[in-house]
Amino acid sequence: MTSTHTPPHVRLANEIAAQFQRRDPALAAQVIADHIQSFWDPRMRSRLIADAGVSGSGMDPLVVAAAALLPPPSDTHTELRPL
Amino acid sequence: MSLIKEKDYGTPARPGEATVAVEIDGKTVTVPEGTSVLRAAAEVGIDIPKLCATDNLEPFGSCRLCLVDIDGRKGSPASCTTPVAPGMKVRTQTPKLAELRRGVMELYISDHPLDCLTCPANGDCELQDMAGVVGLREVRYGFDGENHLDEPTDSSNPYFDFDASKCIACSRCVRACDEVQGTFALTLEGRGFDTKIAAGAGGTFMESDCVSCGACVQACPTSTLQERSVVQLGMPNRTVLTTCAYCGVGCSFKAELRGDEVVRMVPYKDGKANEGHSCVKGRFAFGYASHPDRQLKPMMRERITDPWREVEWEEAIGYVGRRMLEIQSLHGMGAIGGITSSRCTNEEVYAVQKMVRAAFGNNNVDTCARVCHSPTGYGLKQTYGTSAGTQDFKSVDQADVILVIGANPTDAHPVFASRIKRRLRKGAQLIVADPRKIDLVRSPHVEAQHHLRVMPGTNVALINAMGHVVVTEGLVDREFVAERCEDFSEWERFIADPEHSPEAVEEITGIPAADLRAATRLYAGARNATIMYGLGVTEHSQGSTMVMGMANLAMATGNIGREGVGVNPLRGQNNVQGSCDMGSFPHELPGYRHVSDDAVRSTFETLWGAVLQSEPGLRIPNMFDAAVDGSFRALFVQGEDIVQSDPNTKHVTGALSSMDLVVVQDLFLNETSKYAHVFLPGTSFLEKNGTFTNAERRINRVRPVMAPKTGKHEWQIVCEIAQAMGYPMKYDDSSQIMDEIAMTTPTFSGVSFAKLDEVGSVQWPCNEGAPEGTPIMHIDGFVRGRGRFMETVYVPTQERSTRKYPLILTTGRILSQYNVGAQTRRTGNSAWHPEDLLEMHPHDAEVRGIRDGDTVALASRIGETSLRVKIDDRMPVGVVYTTFHHPVTGANVVTTENSDWATNCPEYKVTAVQVTLTHPVATHPAPVLVK
Amino acid sequence: MSGPDETVTVYVPRDSAARSVGADEVAEGVAATAAGRPIRVVRTGSRGMLWLEPLVEVATAAGRIAYGPVAPEDVEELVAAGMLDGAEHRLRLGPVEDIDWLRDQTRVTFARVGVVDPLSAEDYTAHGGMAGLRRALSLTPEEVVAEVTESGLRGRGGAGFPAGIKWKTVQQAESALKFVCCNADEGDSGTFADRMLMEGDPFTLIEGMTIAAWAAGAQEGYIYIRSEYPDAVATLRTAIEIAYTRGWLGRNILGSELSFDLFVRVGGGAYICGEETSMLESLEGKRGMVRAKPPIPALEGLFGKPTVVNNVLTLGSVPMILADGAEAFARHGVGRSRGTQVFQLGGNVARGGIVETAFGITLGELVEGYGGGTRSGRPVRTVQVGGPLGAYLPTSRFDLPMDYEAFAAANAMVGHGGVVVFDDTVDMAGQARFAMEFCAAESCGKCTPCRIGAVRGVEVIDRIVAGEDRPANLKLLNDLCDLMTEGSLCAMGGLTPMPVKSALAHFPGDFGTTTEEQR
Numbered sequence A: 001m002t003s004t005h006t007p008p009h010v011r012l013a014n015e016i017a018a019q020f021q022r023r024d025p026a027l028a029a030q031v032i033a034d035h036i037q038s039f040w041d042p043r044m045r046s047r048l049i050a051d052a053g054v055s056g057s058g059m060d061p062l063v064v065a066a067a068a069l070l071p072p073p074s075d076t077h078t079e080l081r082p083l
Numbered sequence B: 001m002s003l004i005k006e007k008d009y010g011t012p013a014r015p016g017e018a019t020v021a022v023e024i025d026g027k028t029v030t031v032p033e034g035t036s037v038l039r040a041a042a043e044v045g046i047d048i049p050k051l052c053a054t055d056n057l058e059p060f061g062s063c064r065l066c067l068v069d070i071d072g073r074k075g076s077p078a079s080c081t082t083p084v085a086p087g088m089k090v091r092t093q094t095p096k097l098a099e100l101r102r103g104v105m106e107l108y109i110s111d112h113p114l115d116c117l118t119c120p121a122n123g124d125c126e127l128q129d130m131a132g133v134v135g136l137r138e139v140r141y142g143f144d145g146e147n148h149l150d151e152p153t154d155s156s157n158p159y160f161d162f163d164a165s166k167c168i169a170c171s172r173c174v175r176a177c178d179e180v181q182g183t184f185a186l187t188l189e190g191r192g193f194d195t196k197i198a199a200g201a202g203g204t205f206m207e208s209d210c211v212s213c214g215a216c217v218q219a220c221p222t223s224t225l226q227e228r229s230v231v232q233l234g235m236p237n238r239t240v241l242t243t244c245a246y247c248g249v250g251c252s253f254k255a256e257l258r259g260d261e262v263v264r265m266v267p268y269k270d271g272k273a274n275e276g277h278s279c280v281k282g283r284f285a286f287g288y289a290s291h292p293d294r295q296l297k298p299m300m301r302e303r304i305t306d307p308w309r310e311v312e313w314e315e316a317i318g319y320v321g322r323r324m325l326e327i328q329s330l331h332g333m334g335a336i337g338g339i340t341s342s343r344c345t346n347e348e349v350y351a352v353q354k355m356v357r358a359a360f361g362n363n364n365v366d367t368c369a370r371v372c373h374s375p376t377g378y379g380l381k382q383t384y385g386t387s388a389g390t391q392d393f394k395s396v397d398q399a400d401v402i403l404v405i406g407a408n409p410t411d412a413h414p415v416f417a418s419r420i421k422r423r424l425r426k427g428a429q430l431i432v433a434d435p436r437k438i439d440l441v442r443s444p445h446v447e448a449q450h451h452l453r454v455m456p457g458t459n460v461a462l463i464n465a466m467g468h469v470v471v472t473e474g475l476v477d478r479e480f481v482a483e484r485c486e487d488f489s490e491w492e493r494f495i496a497d498p499e500h501s502p503e504a505v506e507e508i509t510g511i512p513a514a515d516l517r518a519a520t521r522l523y524a525g526a527r528n529a530t531i532m533y534g535l536g537v538t539e540h541s542q543g544s545t546m547v548m549g550m551a552n553l554a555m556a557t558g559n560i561g562r563e564g565v566g567v568n569p570l571r572g573q574n575n576v577q578g579s580c581d582m583g584s585f586p587h588e589l590p591g592y593r594h595v596s597d598d599a600v601r602s603t604f605e606t607l608w609g610a611v612l613q614s615e616p617g618l619r620i621p622n623m624f625d626a627a628v629d630g631s632f633r634a635l636f637v638q639g640e641d642i643v644q645s646d647p648n649t650k651h652v653t654g655a656l657s658s659m660d661l662v663v664v665q666d667l668f669l670n671e672t673s674k675y676a677h678v679f680l681p682g683t684s685f686l687e688k689n690g691t692f693t694n695a696e697r698r699i700n701r702v703r704p705v706m707a708p709k710t711g712k713h714e715w716q717i718v719c720e721i722a723q724a725m726g727y728p729m730k731y732d733d734s735s736q737i738m739d740e741i742a743m744t745t746p747t748f749s750g751v752s753f754a755k756l757d758e759v760g761s762v763q764w765p766c767n768e769g770a771p772e773g774t775p776i777m778h779i780d781g782f783v784r785g786r787g788r789f790m791e792t793v794y795v796p797t798q799e800r801s802t803r804k805y806p807l808i809l810t811t812g813r814i815l816s817q818y819n820v821g822a823q824t825r826r827t828g829n830s831a832w833h834p835e836d837l838l839e840m841h842p843h844d845a846e847v848r849g850i851r852d853g854d855t856v857a858l859a860s861r862i863g864e865t866s867l868r869v870k871i872d873d874r875m876p877v878g879v880v881y882t883t884f885h886h887p888v889t890g891a892n893v894v895t896t897e898n899s900d901w902a903t904n905c906p907e908y909k910v911t912a913v914q915v916t917l918t919h920p921v922a923t924h925p926a927p928v929l930v931k
Numbered sequence C: 001m002s003g004p005d006e007t008v009t010v011y012v013p014r015d016s017a018a019r020s021v022g023a024d025e026v027a028e029g030v031a032a033t034a035a036g037r038p039i040r041v042v043r044t045g046s047r048g049m050l051w052l053e054p055l056v057e058v059a060t061a062a063g064r065i066a067y068g069p070v071a072p073e074d075v076e077e078l079v080a081a082g083m084l085d086g087a088e089h090r091l092r093l094g095p096v097e098d099i100d101w102l103r104d105q106t107r108v109t110f111a112r113v114g115v116v117d118p119l120s121a122e123d124y125t126a127h128g129g130m131a132g133l134r135r136a137l138s139l140t141p142e143e144v145v146a147e148v149t150e151s152g153l154r155g156r157g158g159a160g161f162p163a164g165i166k167w168k169t170v171q172q173a174e175s176a177l178k179f180v181c182c183n184a185d186e187g188d189s190g191t192f193a194d195r196m197l198m199e200g201d202p203f204t205l206i207e208g209m210t211i212a213a214w215a216a217g218a219q220e221g222y223i224y225i226r227s228e229y230p231d232a233v234a235t236l237r238t239a240i241e242i243a244y245t246r247g248w249l250g251r252n253i254l255g256s257e258l259s260f261d262l263f264v265r266v267g268g269g270a271y272i273c274g275e276e277t278s279m280l281e282s283l284e285g286k287r288g289m290v291r292a293k294p295p296i297p298a299l300e301g302l303f304g305k306p307t308v309v310n311n312v313l314t315l316g317s318v319p320m321i322l323a324d325g326a327e328a329f330a331r332h333g334v335g336r337s338r339g340t341q342v343f344q345l346g347g348n349v350a351r352g353g354i355v356e357t358a359f360g361i362t363l364g365e366l367v368e369g370y371g372g373g374t375r376s377g378r379p380v381r382t383v384q385v386g387g388p389l390g391a392y393l394p395t396s397r398f399d400l401p402m403d404y405e406a407f408a409a410a411n412a413m414v415g416h417g418g419v420v421v422f423d424d425t426v427d428m429a430g431q432a433r434f435a436m437e438f439c440a441a442e443s444c445g446k447c448t449p450c451r452i453g454a455v456r457g458v459e460v461i462d463r464i465v466a467g468e469d470r471p472a473n474l475k476l477l478n479d480l481c482d483l484m485t486e487g488s489l490c491a492m493g494g495l496t497p498m499p500v501k502s503a504l505a506h507f508p509g510d511f512g513t514t515t516e517e518q519r
Helices: A008-018 A025-039 A042-052 A061-069 B037-043 B095-109 B126-133 B172-181 B215-219 B228-233 B280-284 B313-331 B346-360 B374-383 B393-398 B414-425 B459-472 B478-484 B488-496 B502-509 B513-525 B543-556 B576-581 B598-608 B620-629 B649-657 B714-724 B734-744 B753-759 B842-847 C023-033 C072-080 C121-126 C131-138 C141-151 C163-172 C193-200 C202-216 C230-246 C276-283 C312-324 C326-330 C363-370 C404-409 C428-442 C453-466 C470-487 C491-495 C497-506
Strands: B019-024 B027-032 B089-091 B160-163 B186-189 B196-199 B225-227 B238-243 B252-258 B261-267 B336-340 B365-367 B401-405 B429-433 B450-452 B529-533 B567-569 B634-638 B661-666 B678-681 B690-693 B698-702 B761-763 B807-812 B837-840 B855-859 B864-871 B879-883 B911-919 C008-013 C039-044 C056-060 C063-067 C092-095 C179-184 C220-225 C261-266 C307-311 C340-347 C353-358 C380-385 C392-394 C418-423
Touching: A008 A025, A008 A042, A008 A061, A008 B620, A025 A042, A025 A061, A042 A061, B019 B037, B027 B037, B095 B126, B095 C470, B160 B228, B172 B186, B172 B215, B172 B414, B215 B225, B225 B228, B228 B261, B238 B698, B261 B280, B280 B414, B313 B336, B313 B634, B313 B661, B313 B678, B313 B714, B336 B346, B336 B620, B346 B365, B346 B576, B346 B598, B346 B634, B346 B690, B346 B714, B346 B734, B374 B543, B393 B414, B393 B529, B401 B414, B401 B513, B414 B429, B429 B513, B450 B513, B459 B488, B459 B502, B459 B513, B459 B543, B478 B543, B488 B543, B502 B513, B529 B543, B543 B567, B576 B690, B598 B734, B620 B649, B634 B714, B690 B734, B698 B753, B734 B753, B753 B761, B837 B842, B842 B864, C008 C023, C023 C039, C023 C072, C121 C230, C131 C202, C131 C312, C141 C163, C141 C202, C141 C312, C141 C326, C163 C202, C163 C307, C179 C202, C179 C276, C179 C312, C193 C202, C193 C230, C193 C312, C193 C340, C202 C220, C202 C230, C202 C261, C202 C307, C202 C312, C220 C230, C220 C276, C230 C261, C276 C307, C307 C312, C312 C326, C340 C363, C363 C380, C363 C418, C392 C497, C428 C453, C428 C491, C428 C497, C453 C470, C470 C491, C470 C497, C491 C497
Parallel strands: B019 B089, B336 B365, B336 B634, B401 B429, B401 B529, B429 B450, B529 B567, B634 B661, B661 B678, B807 B879, B837 B864, C008 C039, C179 C220, C179 C307, C220 C261, C340 C418
Antiparallel strands: B019 B027, B160 B225, B186 B196, B238 B252, B252 B261, B690 B698, B698 B761, B807 B911, B837 B879, B855 B864, B855 B911, C008 C056, C056 C063, C063 C092, C340 C353, C380 C392, C380 C418
16 A cells, blocks of 8 residues: 555556556556656656665655656756746 | 527437338338338428327327328328338328328317416427317317316426326327436326326325436426426526436436526436436526525625625635745745635636646646545556547447446446446346345336445445456456457456455355355456446545456456446536546646656646646545645635535544635535635526536537526636736636647647537547547557556455444435535425434344334544434344435445555545434323313 | 936026025025935026026926016925926016027127026037137138138127138238237126126137137237126136146147137226236236227237237137038128127116127117016116227117117117116216216326316306306317317217217207307
8 A cells, every 4th residue: 555655756657566566667667757747747857867766765666667768857847937 | 599499300219220112192201121101201291290209208009199101001000109210202292191190189179278478398399380280270178078177287296287187088198207317207098088197006196206306297298297487487588408416327418498597407317327317306497596595796804703794706816826925935835735626617627727836836726526436436547548438328239148247337327327228128137236125126017137236335345255256267268358458467356366256255255055056157258348437436545446357357358448338437416527538636637647758747837828737736535634634725726515525524623623724615605615715706607508428428518598696707817816926817717718628638629619509419539539538438549558457455444333333234315306405405306305314234233123214323543423214124233324415314424544555535435434323303191082 | 307316407506696686595405405306406507688687497298487576485385386397377488599689699709608507518519619719729820710700700898890800900010929818807787798798608719719819820818807707707717727627728628739828817996907908917917007009919919919809708609600601600790790789777777688680680670679678667778888988879779680780870870789778767967977977097198188178078068057157168068079079089079079979969968058158
């Protein structure tokens, strides 16, 4: 069971990866990366990419592989609005 | 506008190509074979007097007013029960017929109160009309004979009275209950002159099986069955055609008014979704719109612990605009966002997503469809290329097998359920896949051939097993697959694996393999088989997978692209389809086009004069997570009570509590507004001017019967907030918003208010290729080109019963209440469902020492709540069920953070729980006998 | 003559009419009194001479010798007098076949009634039973229909619709499932022939229905019997069980490809369920309410499937038609009324009972000849023919031949063949009022003319009799009768005016009016 202490982006990415466990790992990583690229907000993707390198993140190996395929997200959401 | 009266042709239209020509009063008329003489006459404007006949009921032949003369036939046959025959010559007016008709009316009136002037139906009474039409001038029998004038009135129903003294025993109510609604609650009892209408076994309407759909009231030609609002307020004098704001069926109604006051809502016969039928919500539960609880002025407060203070619009809107800008200046452009409502019009939703994208400058917009049908959008887009159901409702009339999965139409989509039941009574067969023994499984004159009692959370195992049977038993429509689909051979290999066999998954799904095989053969072998599904499919960790699994099954058996087939979501809310269409998702612009598509973005950027973000924004659950971690700090919530309706209440309230600004736009203060800083009063559907899109992609007009009670339309408020943030956004009226939608969105390019006013409604795509809309999709090819088979691996949910939480909780809706109950709880509907109950199998109750009516604690690993138990063997052992209509129940206190892997739609349907007895129902002391 | 050691066979009816006057006690008495002498008491149907019930017959070398009416207390005396040997006695009627009342009849449908043990399959076949079905199964269904059509058999329930035409319609209807339904809801006052046939010769009905099933292509049959006939229900149910064990029902009947299942259903006491569409509703488990026609039951009958609906006497006549050929049946009768009709004499009549005879006999021959005038001994004033909705005919119309068309021309009807006799004390305004009252009580309540009209009819007749504005009320009654005749959904409301108008036409004085005043 996923611990409630697992960060949401890791939990959600692992749930996606669970669907593709039986695929060829390289293909699965690409599908997962495409899905995340299509549907995830950049701040979540940034965290995923950042945590992918950290050991003990609880991340599924397919997620780690997928994270490596993700392009760097834009950071427009963090830009401050000039008043 | 005056009162609209639809023409009544007396008997239903008969389908068919073959026609028959007859001569009626010298006029020749050609009608389909099987048409009654009565209807044929009506087609050429000859209205034969009638009372027991009406064109939504099969002819009955009881009143004997519609007698005619037919050359070569003896006697005076009733034109309602006499079908046309070639060369028939009919006379509808002769002295003899006039005499007979007067004689009939004379009999009727000899047993009827003479109180027309004080009767609530005065002016809207067919009996009164017919007395005039036949020229009744005297009642020679007098009025002292035996009669029914002292019959009592049954006022048990909250909305209508049954005044038996006015009944003419025409049986229209009984037949409407049978034929239109399919409940069979009414009957005729007694013989001869003692014949009377009885509800159930002779008790009151409320004690009977009556579901208060109103069909009987509408069918009644007198004032016997009469809306109490008409008794109290008088006859309405004008009509506004509009659309119901409850479920996704999208029924058309005539709002009948006196001045600005709604006297009654009457289903509109020409409404294509409902064809004159209604349910207890749409027909009667509109009183919330004028409920004193409605907050009509804006309110503000600095902190959520402060008391509210009412303010003027200017102040509230200025404050929201200013704070949004401040928060973005401190925490970034992505720190704010909005949620659109599936209860609001397309135009209102479009305005909100435009505000978010153009004024907020991000894609942090999501809609409450996230928590219901987002997997539908994903799954059907992946497989078929469009995020919507494939059929119109009417299509089910051609279905031979109906597969209902995870839906409970008689409660949640009652008007469509009546259509399904009608089709089933005509011989279509039914398969129900649901853990509960829902009403459709067995109700009067309806019985499912197969009830697949699937364990919650195992839908994908079920659908894979069905796919397996289709592939391994040679039931594939090879021609269809070869011509129309792709990736079939991969899927075939995948699904043929023995691990998907019904025998292999029997333990998982709880469905006997033989039953599953038989059901699959029935589905696959049908000429036309259709799938209807609801939230029992989508609200799972594999909701999207299941949608794709159903899409696979329909393609493999060739059940796509014509009448009577398809894959059809039963949408929960009036405008779920529309809110999704309008670009409410954080990754999609209107028309389901990805934000990364430069061409699409450029269209909007040019029109809107704003730079749009090319990366997806936050989904609702992501917003809560981001709020907790501090990167998301302000939220505009349009008409959705997220605290009551979203899962894991504690997590939601924690997120809202940590935000700097929560703006709620709603009719009533609700659970979410407890965490809000600004409350912006919204408008009810009676005040809105716009469109709703129902589950069959039908765009219906919502017309205002009164000006906004709050002084502003909701889209105006949204525009003003955008303006307060420095973004110019202005429309003169809502039709301009639809014009903008049509201009930017190819599937809507043919839609305008003018078009809808002209044709009634259209189903998108409505454009140059389909100027009158598209009732059925994928006819000659799939929207995405070829239909794509998707591998659907069954991954069990992580939510499982354990020793600590041995039961599975699943949730749903009940007929009389609607979602969080904000509206229906403020109407007479609570007479049927005053509280949410926990339904439990007798065995599960027994082992816990629980009896019917006991109060129990319901606990999951997330939280605990308390409610009363209803012991019911509709439940399977090990599964409990409740509704979430009352905030006090707090059903979502216990639901978890689990969600659909693809769309994050919450897994409401599976929560491991334990139930423990807390307060036994008070036992009454034995009565003391006084001697 | 049989000697003292030989078993004597005594026949005592088990018919409920006979039982109602002590036949059971008589049978027990005979068995008990004959102790010491070997005796076999056979319970038969009734010969139909109801004024002679209980009628006891003793088998002798000279044939069956009849004694009657035998009261239970007469038995001892009769046995002592040598009844078991056919000896003389004041109750001795002689050989039963020689009783002229019976001898003069043409028993076709009732040929075995009173003769055989109704539940003896051996008796049945010994007396010609199953010959009709055997022949039918040797023919094609089309040929069977043709045979029935040629016989001229018309529905005996009242409407007189040609049975062959009805069967052909069902035969030609396309449906995987078809039914044969027997209407045994014999509700008309003064009628009892259906009951007596079912109690006295149930296999005839079963055979007739099976032939109909073969002809029409039906798989299931239902006999709808009114609840007031418990003996008929029990007899038929037992007979059906026996028929199954004999291979006369069920799969591959008599080794043929025909499979047919037959069930008895008991009505709930509504007169209207004798109307065929109401009966079908009732069989479907619904309230007995008339259906509008079209669709006709032959195309959309029971559960919407093509259905043969015929009366007991109609179906009971079929085995003979098939066994002896259409011509043998058609030979009897007059005009378009072919074959025999089972008339039932009742009411105030000296000799009531079953008179099966060819169509064409006059009303007078029936009433005065067979019936012997009134039981009270007073002059006959009127007879009502065809049940409670039939016309009242004065003695001046005793010349009328019993024939569908002749009766229709006289504004009357043969109906189910019931003839109820009244003497000169009858109040015809009261009878007219009763017709309306009956309709009000028994109307299914569907159509307005019948539901409200019948109640108003009673009220208007009361006013006429009371002398209230008589010309206006006579006009109103006349208008009401026209409305009910023309406007009612079924024959119930449509025929109720017949007794009313006939009473008014023939006996205006009873209403305080004259023929002239009515004009």
